[in-house]
Amino acid sequence: MALIHKLLNGIYIFRKCQITGTASHLFWGPHFADYCSSSLQKPVAAPGKSDSSEKKTERNLQGHHQTGVSLDITSPEEKPEVSFDKAIRDEIKDHFRRLKDQFMIQWIGPEGRPLHEVLKEQAKVVWQFRGKEDLDKWIVTSDKVIGGRSEIFLKMGKNNQSALLYGNLNSEAPHDGESSRSGYCAMISRVPKGPFEMKKPYDWSQFNSLYLRVRGDGRPWMVNIKEDTDIIQKKDQLYSYFMFTRGGPYWQEVKIPFSKFFFSNQGRIRDVQFQLLLDKISSIGFTLADKVDGPFFLEIDFIGVFTDPAHREEFAYENSPYLNPRLFK
Template sequence: MALVHKLLRGTYILRKFSKPTSALYPFLGVRFAEYSSSLQKPVASPGKASSQRKTEGDLQGDHQKEVALDITSPEEKPDVSFDKAIRDEAMYHFRHLKDEIVAHWRGPEGRPLHDVLLEQAKVVWQFRGKEDLDKWTVTSDKTIGGRSEVFLKMGKNNQSALLYGTLSCEAPQDGESTRSGYCAMISRIPRGAFERKMSYDWSQFNTLYLRVRGDGRPWMVNIKEDIDFFQRRNQMYSYFMFTRGGPYWQEVKIPFSKFFFSNRGRIRDVQHELPLDKISSIGFTLADKVDGPFFLEIDFIGVFTDPAHTEEFAYENSPELNPRLVK
C-alpha cells in the first residue's frame, strides 16, 4: 500500500507540472524519472517558431541534406504517458520479485541447499569496478561541522578499493560539540523487489575474513543487525582491526565471538552475541585522535568457518547485569 500511495502521489504531482524534477525521484524512482525526462520536448513560442521556420527555409536551399531542425509547433503536445511509465516501473519490480521467488525455490541465493550447507568460505564484498563501490557510502564528522575528509575510489588496476582522506580532531565551533574526529565507510543495506530491506545470513560461518593494506592506524570494524526499531538504530557490534603499514597485504581474521555490543559508541554492560542470521551492514571507522592523512586499501571482505575456533562468546554476563540469565 505504501508503494501504491507513492506512485499515485507522484502521478498527481507530475500532472500538475510539465517537467519532473529531482524532488520526484523518491516517489517514482530513477528509472521513471529518466523515462519521463527522455520524452520531454521543448515547446517554442509563436514568435520564435515563425522565425525558426524562416531560418529553416533559408538554409534548405544550400544545406538541405546537412541541416535537420526539429521544430515543435505550439499546437503539438509532447507524447508523454505517465501511466505507461508507472506500469513499466511496477513490472520491473514484479520481475525482480519473481526472480527472488524462483531463487528461493531452488535454494539460498538460487543455489542447491546441499552446496550452501557444505560451503566453508564466501566472499561477500569485493572491489573490481565502480558497481562495487556503489554498494558503499562514506561519512565523516563534517555532518556535525567537523573538518575531517574522506574519499573512496578504485585502487590500482581496479583490483581494490582505496579509502583515504584527512582526519581532524578540531571540534566544531557551534558551542555544543566538544569532540570530533572520525571517518567511516559503511556498506549499503541490500534491497530487494519494491525496495524491501534484505539481510545477510552468516549463521554457518564463525569468522570474518578481510584482505587489507593500511598505514598502521587502528580501525574499528562495526557490524549492524537488521532491526526496524528506531530506538535501536545506534546499536552495533564492534571489534578492532590493526593495520601494519608498509607495502604488503595482510589477512585479517576476526572471530564473530569477539565482537562486543555497543550503543552510540559506548560499550554496554550487558553483552549479547552477534545475531549472524540477520546482518544488515558492515562498516569501518577511524577515530584514533591522530590528526593527519590516512588510507586503507581493501581487496575483499568475506566470511569463513574456522574449525580450530570453538569459542561461542568471549564475554561474560552475570544475572545482576542481565536479568534474562536468571532461570
Template sequence: MRWYWAICCRFFPCEPREKFTSKTFLIMALVYKLLSGSYTLRKCPKPHVALCPLLDTRFADYCSSSLQKPEAAPGKASSQKTEEGLQEHQQREVALDITSPEEKPEVSFDKAIKDEIKDHFRHLKDDIVNHWMGPDCRPLHEVLLEQARVVWKFRGKEDLDKWIVTSDKTIGGRSEVFLQMGKNNRSALLYGTLSSEVPQDGESGRSGYCAMVSRIPRGPFETKKSYDWSHFNTLCLRVRGDGRPWMVSIREDTDIIQRKNQMHSYFMFTRGGPYWQDIQIPFSKFFFSNQGRIRDAQYQLLLDRISSIGFTLADKVDGPFFLEIDFIGVFTDPAHTEEFAYENSPELNPRLFK
C-alpha cells in the same frame, strides 16, 4: 482595323485581300474569344483543320498552342502546390527533429510507474524462485557445506556504489574522506585527512572520525534484506593500511526497531608497508556498544540477521590516512570453538538467565 489586317496577313499571306471578306466573321469571332480568354483548357479542345475548313493549318496550330497556354497556369499551380507540399513536409521533418526524444524526451509518469512496478515484481519473482531453489540458486547441501564466502569485493564502480563514506563534516568538523578504485581496479582505496578539531558551535564536545559503511541490501518494493552468516564463525579481510587502528562494526537487522546507534564492534590493527595482510576476526569477539560506548550488558551477535558492516577511524591522530581493501568475506574456522568471549551475570543481563 490594323490589328485585324495584321492577323490576316500573318496567317494567310498567299491569298489576295479580296477573299478575306468571306472569312472575316469567323476570324474576328475566334480572335475575340482568344483575347477575351473565354477558352480554357477544359472547355476548348484543340481545333482541327477538318472541323474548320476555312482555317489554315498554321492558324489551327497557333490556336492549339495559344489555347494550351492557359494549361501552364494549372501546371504552375500544381508545381506550386507540390513545392508548398515539399516545404510543408520539410517543416514537419524539422519539427519532428526539434521534438526528437534525444533533445526533448517525453515524460510519462504513468509509464515510469508501470515500469517501476514491473521491475519490483520481477525481483519478487526472482526471490521466490531463489527461495525454492536454495540460496543463490544452489542446492541446500552445498550451502551447508560451504566453508568460505566472499561478501564484498571491489572490481568496478558498481562495487563502490554499495558503500557510503561519511565524516565529522556532518557535525561541522574538518575531516575529509574519499573512496575510489585502487590500482588496476582490483581494490578499493579509502583515504583522506583526519582532524580532531572540535567545531565551534557550542554543542559538539568531540570530533575527528571518518567512516565507510555498506548500504543495506534492498529487495522488491524497497524491502530490507539481510545477510545470513549463521554457518560461519569468522570474518576475514584482505587489507593494506598505514598502521592505524580501525573499528570494524556490524549492525543487525531487527524486526521491531532498527537502532542505528547500536552495533557490535571489534578492532582491526593494520601495519604499514607495501604488503597485504589477511585479518581474521571471530564473531565471538565482537562486543555490544551503543552510541560508541561499550555496554555492561553484552549480547551475542545474531549472525542470521546481518544488516551492514562498517569501518571507522577515530584514533585522535590528525593527518592523512589510507586503507586499501581487496575483499571482505566470511569463513568457518574449525579450530575456533568459542561461542561468546564476554561474561554476563544476572545483575547485568537478567534476560539471559530467565
C-alpha cells in the same frame, strides 16, 4: 511431447504430398518432407516446349520416383508401432523424475542457492572491488556532518583490483557551542534491497569468522556490524571489534571471529552484552577515530566470511546476573 510433434509433422507432410500408402511412414520427419518436395512434385513445362519433351520429362520423373521410393520408404510390414498411452506415461515419468531431482539434489538454501553447496562451503566473498559498481555499494561519511573538518574519499585502486579509502583526520571540535568531540571517518555498506525496496539481510549463520584482505598505514580501525531491525530504539546499536593494520607495502589477511564482537549502543560499550545474530546482518562498516590528526589510507581487496574449524568459541563475554537478571532465569 516429442512423439506428438513428430506425428503432427508427419500428418502435415502426408496432406501436402497426397501419396497413397505413405500414412504409415509419418515419422520420417524432415527427410521425408525433402523427398516429397524434390521428387514428387511434377514440374510445370515452359510455354513452347514439345509434347515429346514433356513425355520424356515425365518418364524420367517416374523412374526417379520409383528409385526414391525403394530407397527412402519402408514396406508396410516394417512400419513403426505408435502408442500414445506409452508416450504419455514416459513423459509423466520424466517430469516426476525431474521434480524428484529438484527436491532431493537442488534443494534451495540461503540466497536461493542449492543447500548442498551452502553446507559444503567454508568461505565466501561478500564484497570485492573490481569496478565502479562495487564502489556504489558503499557510502563514506565523516565528522563534517556535525561541523567537523575531517575528509574521506573512496576510489578504485591500482589496476581496478581494490578499493582505496583515504583522507585526512582532524580531531578539532567544531565551534558551535554544542559538540565537544570530533575526528572520525567511516565507510559503511549500503543495505541490500529486494523487490519493492524490501531489505535483504545477509545470512552468515554457517560461518564463524570475518575474513578481510587489506593494506593500511598502521592505524587501528573499528569494524562495525549492524543487525537488521525495524525497531527505532535499536537503530544506534552496533557490534564492533578492532582491526590493526601493519603498515608498509604488503597485504595482510585479517580474520576476526564473530564471537569477539562486543555490543555497543550510541557509541558506548554496554555492560550487558548480547550475541550477534548472524542470520540477520544488515551492513558492515569501518571507522577511524584514533585521535591522530593527519592523512590516512586503507586499501581493501575483498571482504568475506569463512568457517574456521579451530575456533570453537560461541561467545567471548560473560554476563553477570546482577547486570541482566533475565538472562539467568
